[in-house]
Amino acid sequence: MERDRIISNALSNIKNLRHTLSKWFMDCPFHNIDRQSLVGWLAYAFYSKELQELNDKEYEEFYSLIQKIEIDYQLRIADDEVTNTISHMKHILDPVRVIFRPLALYFLTNTLLNGIISSSIFYLRGYQFMHIGHLSFWTYHDETCNAEEEEEDPIIFFHGIGADLIMYQPFIARIHKEFSRRHRIILISMRCICMRYPSLKDIPNMSETIHSIQLIFDYYQLKKAIFIGHSNADSNPSLSFDFINKYPLLKKLIIWYQRVSNENEADENKDKFLNHFIDTITDNLTKSKNNFRYSNSIKNFALSLYILGGKLTYEFLRLNLPGSLPHLSLLNSLISSSDSRISEGEFRFDQLQKHFDSLNVQYAFGSEDCTGIVKRIKYDSTTNTFTGFPSLLDRGVPIKSYYQTDSFDALKLWFNSIDKASLLNVHMIQPVQSTDNSSIPSPYLLSAYGIDNTATANDILQRWWYIFNQSLQRNIRIIGFSTDADPKYLRAMRLMSGFLGALPNFQVHQHPQAFQIKIRSHWSWFYLREQQLLLFFQDPTHLVTKWRNRLLSATAELCLGNQSISINHLHDIIENDTYSKLDHGLTKSDINPKDRQNFSSCLKLTSNDLFNILNATADTRGTLLYFQVLKMIIVAYIEKTTTIVERLRSAWCVVFFCRLWFTWIKFKTFNLTQTRNNNKSRYFITQPAYLSVEINAHNLLYLILLVKQKQLPPQALNIPIFNSQACESIFRNTRALSGIYSTIVNFTVHDFLRRAQRLSLLNDIKCKQLHSGSVDKLVFPVHYKHRVERQSSFTHSQLEIDEIDIERVITDAYHHAVDMLEGLDILNLLEKKHVLGLKPLSEYLFRQLNSNSQKHNYSSQISNIDDEVFESDDDNDEDGDDTTNDLSMNEDNDDSSINNDYTDEDEQNNTQDLINTTKKDFSGVKVADKVEPHIEHTYCKVKLNHDTKFLHKQTACWLLTEEKIQCFDDCLHLLNGRFNQLHTLCVDLVHIHHPHEILNQDDLPNLKCFSLSCYLTTSFYNALILPLLYRMSNLEQLGLYIAITINTAFIDGNHLKKDIINRMSRLNQFTFYIHSFMFNCNQLDFPSTEDIQRTFIDFPNNNIISYVDYFPEAKEKELPVINYKSQNEKQSYESNNDSQNLSLIEYSFLNELAIVKIHDDYIEQFLFNTKTYLQNNVLHINYESLQRVTHNFTRENARTNCAKINKLKLYGEATCPNSSLQEYFPYAKISYLGRF
Structure with missing residues (x-):
């Protein structure tokens, strides 16, 4: 070996x-x-x-x-006995022929020859043994030469292969004899360096070797030399300084290494990675590609480059810098083998523990949020699961790897009976920095999974309870959680913390690890109990945008006493010629109600320049105060430089301001003739926003008390990181990982998990670089605005916290809130009602809030919480002012299995999964006759035309996925290069709006037939529809079925000829239904029906009908015709003979039937099989009407037609299926859409 x-x-x-x-x-x-x-x-x-x-x-x-x-x-050695005359150099190190020479003897003999014999020879010749830098060498210089003789360039001999200098004694003797008188001779053995002996450590690299040679030059004051190097691969053994000067790169490298060596004496970490990078390239270039080697620092650099730049950027650099970066296969192997791998629904507590141990931290804050995703099912081969279905929850926790099957029929059943996940839920853990670390650790992705809109406060409570306990088992103390101010999160927080709600029979605050604060006196203004297991913060960024959006709401009528709070004040400032943008910094987009998450505009609304302009006018004082309170929220929770005392004062000033405002509205009698109803909520901020203000201020004070009483370290007061922006950040970063040629900015569940794994790996690399002692650290770019954000702004000592006078700060905050409202006719009314004062105001408000709250539950276990008692109108955000608040409050049924009709027998009979196709060749699709056993689990066994085949599970997803095109964005994405060979496309849209992004605008030369229909009216005929048609240069058949709004002229024959027909030379068939709406009361010359018809006179095969209607007095923009009356006479019978039936009506071409708002008689007409024959249709119907007509799903007359329905969309109050309904529609995929 x-x-x-x-x-x-x-x-x-x-x-x-x-x-x-x-x-x-x-x-x-x-x-x-x-x-x-x-x-x-x-x-x-x-x-x-x-x-x-x-x-x-x-x-x-x-x-x-x-x-x-x-x-x-990659060589091919010839077979034996090609020639008998071949000879070779023979390296015999010892004269004794032995049967076997062990490696140890080889080294022993080598040591004797080189250590004794070779050294003796050199000493006898007058050589001196030296060691400079990393090199040992023999040198000879003739000291007896005449001084007048000019000494010539020294000769430096290198040797790197074989048995050291003993092999070259004849050659060295010849050099010594001929050149030693006028040349210094230096003999350098580099055998250990060149052959890289594995048994030796600290072998110098190329840069260190070059540096050592330079040190030799400096020591002997040499300027140039003649180099002789032993190499069997090079016929030219000499390398002189002339050769080095011939190639400037070599010279510059030597100079650079010399400079780096000198600079490293002062800073040994400077340019270390660059040094290492150059060494890697030069070292690999001397090897074959199969022997390229990369250190861990190069691998980390390559991974970071690949994650940040993408595949194309990485390959571009790797191919053009050979030897510098490893192949992609190595990177994929590193990614797949890392601990950062994320599976859907998996909570990575063990990896979290390793991460915390490496950071030496114990405390953390959790956050949870969700975002909209692309609804698509994909197969994950690493876990053998299907992702994209909503995760099934067990006590609020997703069941990992639930959607696993080897049956194509089971997968098909899931596709037909389970809606795809519309949201992605993530959990992030933000570590609290340790006392010996000044940098803020990056948040850690704990879990991610797809969900639908049926999550409840019950699920959230149980999930937090699970995360807390699992973390605690690993010595990680979760201090609390932060969310995005969604109402159901508020419910969960209020129950868990006992804030205007409680779990009487489940005392979570009596946990052994619960916090306990001590309050010296009763604080009437403090509504939080003294024992808390967890603390909670609603995300302040969401709270700030909610505050802004309330001002922009069309239903709000905010007022403060005799002052109104109106967006019109900002409109007047923007439109006022007296002020320019330099004065106020506002644009119209800052007051655009549709841009609901614009945090930057909130910062503009709280600028001192705007405050000065508003303060100059008496009528705008209400708006000024509203924005000043908004700034206090930013100061209290978002700004990083705020002192802890100022945070506390600002947070509670906002609380008291809202309490005074809310109490004044409760007592104020408004003029009912000027309002639509007696609902006073329009005069105040939304309920979620107000509760968020209260919860945040109470938990901030509680956290300060924990630090003050030394239950938590002072680092726990780094308030700006305790929010759910970590979730928002990972959503943004994951979307940003799209390739440069991809226009898709959103992701599926599978895409997120794959990209988040790379982000986690990148964060892990950054973390190790930050905390390791490596000298070749990587430097990551940081935007100039964020250069200090990851450095802690925490400067509070324990002594400073101890000296905070809580009661004094709270009193100052209350008086400041009172002063702000001075002169607005608010304080007089409160004083008249005896509620003006810190104690009476707080006690009154507590009674009001507590009496209206329904946040109590008497279950003995947290797993049995009934969410119905949580429902409260007070918690509804009437404006829906949070665009992310799209989670329904309806609960799913309690069935543990979604597919109750699916049994193990179906799994065993998966070979009966039958797919019929006319295709014989399946090239390009993963369909095989047989597969290797180690990958068989990634395939489904199916019957294709009665032949047993193996169908890859991702191919099965593709086969079962239906492309649903509902908006113009979907249509553009479909034509965005994915289907360039498309010949025919028929699109049936719900609406046409301007796309969210600019997509591919390339031509579609292969498209021959195109049909476009849209259910709703659009105003983008010229802006979107015509440009799309112009991309279809070879279109032969066109169908347009649209309703459009126009400003100047109807779309008639002249327009169609000019804009469409004359621009499409190959168009031979044009079918259309175009309904134009014009809203122009000033027009006097109206075209008649005959005028419109004449514009089509020269159309070939003219079968065109047109008509014009005018409604000069109409004010309605929409005129729906709905029949709520019953039939006077049943139309299925003749009026003169009720016993005689008319013929059965068959709808052979009906695809979708909507009978939502009609009388029951019409429902009978369509559903009874004695009157109508239906095909496999999509049925839209009201749930209550269906229940009445079918006699609670038992009536036999409608059972036959209902059994043919393949998709049932129910409107009304139904929220969950029942067995009778499912039995009545056995083959239908049932959806619950709420009110129509």
């Missing part, structure tokens, strides 16, 4: 092995060197034997070695 390693290391330094072997065999052509001759050469090198003296074991050893050389260097 050692012999193989030595020869491999030696050969790896040979640039051209073919040429080198030819030299060993007396310049014999490589193709004439046969295996037997090569074995003879190796026999002399290792055993000092002739070829015929080798035994079978030795023969086998050398032949396996030759085979390895062939594989590693």
Whole structure:
């Protein structure tokens, strides 16, 4: 084994092995060197034997070695006995012929020859042994030469292969005889360096070797030299400074290494990675590609480059910088083998523990959030599961690897009966920095999984309870959680913390690890109990945007006493010629109600410049105060430089401001004639926003008290990192990992897991670089605005926290809130009602909030919480002002299995999965007759045309996936290069809006037939529809079925000829239904129906009908015609004979039937099989009406037609299936869509 390693290391330094072997065999052509001759050469090198003296074991050893050389260097050694005349150099190190010479004896003999004999020879000749830098060498200089004789350039001899300088004694003797009088001779042995002995440590690299040579030059004051190097691969053994000067790169490298060496004495970490990178390139360039080697630092650099730049960027650099970066296969292997691998629904507590141990931290804050995703099912071969279905929850925790099956039928059943996950839920853990670390650790991705909109507060409570306990078992104390101010998160927080709610029969705060604060006196203004297991913060960024969005709401009528809070004040400032953008910094986008998550505009709204402008006008004081409170929220929770005292004062000033405002509205009598109803909520911020203000301030104070009472370290007061922005950040970063040629900015569940694994690996590399003592650290770019963000702004000492006077700060905050409201007719009313004052105000408000709250549950276990008691109108955000708040409050049924009709017998009979196809050749699709056993689990066994085949599970997903195109974005994505060979495309859209991004605008020359229909009216005919048609240069058949709004003229024949027909030379069939709407009351010259019809007079095969209707007095933009009355006479009977049936009506071409808002008689007409014959249709219907007509799903007359329905979409109050409904529609995929 050692012999193989030595020869491999030696050969790896040979640039051209073919040429080198030819030299060993007396310049014999490589193709004439046969295996037997090569074995003879190796026999002399290792055993000092002739070829015929080798035994079978030795023969086998050398032949396996030759085979390895062939594989590693892609050579082909000729078969034995090509020629009998070949000869080779024989390296016999000892004169004694032995049967077997062990490797130890080889080294012993080598030591004797080089250590004794060779040294004696050099000493006798007058050589001196020296050691400078990393090199040992012999040197000779004739001190007896005349001074007037000019000394010539020194001769430096290098040797790197074989048995050291003893082999070159005749050659050295000749050099000494001819040149020693006028040349200094330096003999350098680099055998250990070149052959890379595995038994030796600290072998110098190339840069260190070059530096050592430079030190020799400096020591002897040499400027240039004649280099002689031993190399069997190079016929020119000399290398002079003239050669180095000929190539500036070599000279500059030497100069650079010299400068780096000098600078490293002051800073040994400077440019270390660059040094290492150059060494790697130069070292690998002297080897074959199969022997390229990369250190851990190069691998980390390559992984970081691949993750940040993508595959194309990485390959571009690797191919153009040979030897610098490893192949992609190595990177994929590193990624797949790392601990950063993420599986759907898996909580990575063990990896979290390792991460915390490496950081030496114990405390952390959790966050949870969800985001919309692309609804698509994909197969994950690493876990053998299907991702994209909503995770099934067990006590709030997703069941890992639930969607696993080898049956195509089972997968098909899932596709037909389970809606795809529309949201991705993630959990992030933010470590609290240790006392000996000034940098803020990056948040850690704990888990990610797909969900639907049926999550409840019950699920959230149980999930937090699970995360807390599992973390605690690993010595990680979760201090609390942060979310995005969604109402169901608020419910869970209030129950868990006992804030205006409680779990009377499940005392979570009595946990042994619960926090306990001590309050010296009763604080009437403090609503939180003294014992808390967890603390909670609603994300302040979401809270700030909610505050802004409330101002922009069309239903809000905010007011403070006699002052209104209006967006019109900002409109007036922007439109006022007195002010420019330099004065206020606002744009119209800052007050755009549709841009609901614009945090940067919130910062603009709280600028001092805007405050000065608002303060100059008396009528805008209400708006000014509203923005000043908004700034206090930012100061309290978001700004990083705020002192802890100022955080506390600002947070509670906002609380008291809201309490005064809310109480004034409760007592204020508004003029009902000026309002639509008596709902006072329009005058105040939304309920989730107000509760978030209260919860955040209470938990901030509680956290300060924990530090003050030394239950938590002072680092726990780094408030700006305790939010759910870690979730938002990973969503942004994951979307940003799309390739440069990809226009898809969103992801599926599978895409997120794959990308998040790379992000976790990148963060792990950054973390190790930050905390390791490595000298070749990587430097990552940081935006100038964020250069100090990861450095802790925490400067508070324990002594400073101890000196905070809590009661004084709270009192100051209350008086500041009162002063802000002075002169607004608010304080007078509160004083009149005897609630003005810190104690009476707080006690009154507590009674009001507590009496209205329904947040109580009397279950004995947390797993039995009934979410129905949580429902409260007070918690509904009437404006829906949070765009991420799209989670339904309806609960799923309690069935543990979604597919109750699926049994183990179905799994056993998976060979009966039958797929019919006319295709015979399945090239390009993963369908095989047989597969290897180790990958068989990634395939489904199916019947294709009654032949047993193996279908890859990802191919099965592709086969079962239906491309649903509902909006114009979907259509553009479909035509974005994925289906360039598409011949025919028929698109049925729900709406046409402007796309969210600019997509591929290339031509579609292969498209011959195109049909576009849209359910809703669009105003983008000229902006979107026509440009799309112009991309179809070879279109032959076109169908347009759309309703559009226009400003100037109807779409008639003239428009169609100019805009479509004349621009499509190959169009031979054009079918259309175009309904134009014009809303222009000032137009006087209206075209008649005849005028419109005449524009089509020259159309070939003219079968066109057109008509124009005018409604000069109409104010409605939409006129729905809905029949709620019953039939006067049942239409399925003749009026003169009720016993005689009319013929059965058959709808052969009906695809989708919507009978939502009609009388029950019409439902009977369509569903009864005695009146109508339906095909496999999609049915839209009201649940209550269906229940009445079918007599609670028992009526036999409708059972036949209902059994044919393949998709049932229910409207109304139904939220969960029942067995009778499923039995009545046995083959239907049932969806619950709420109110129509």
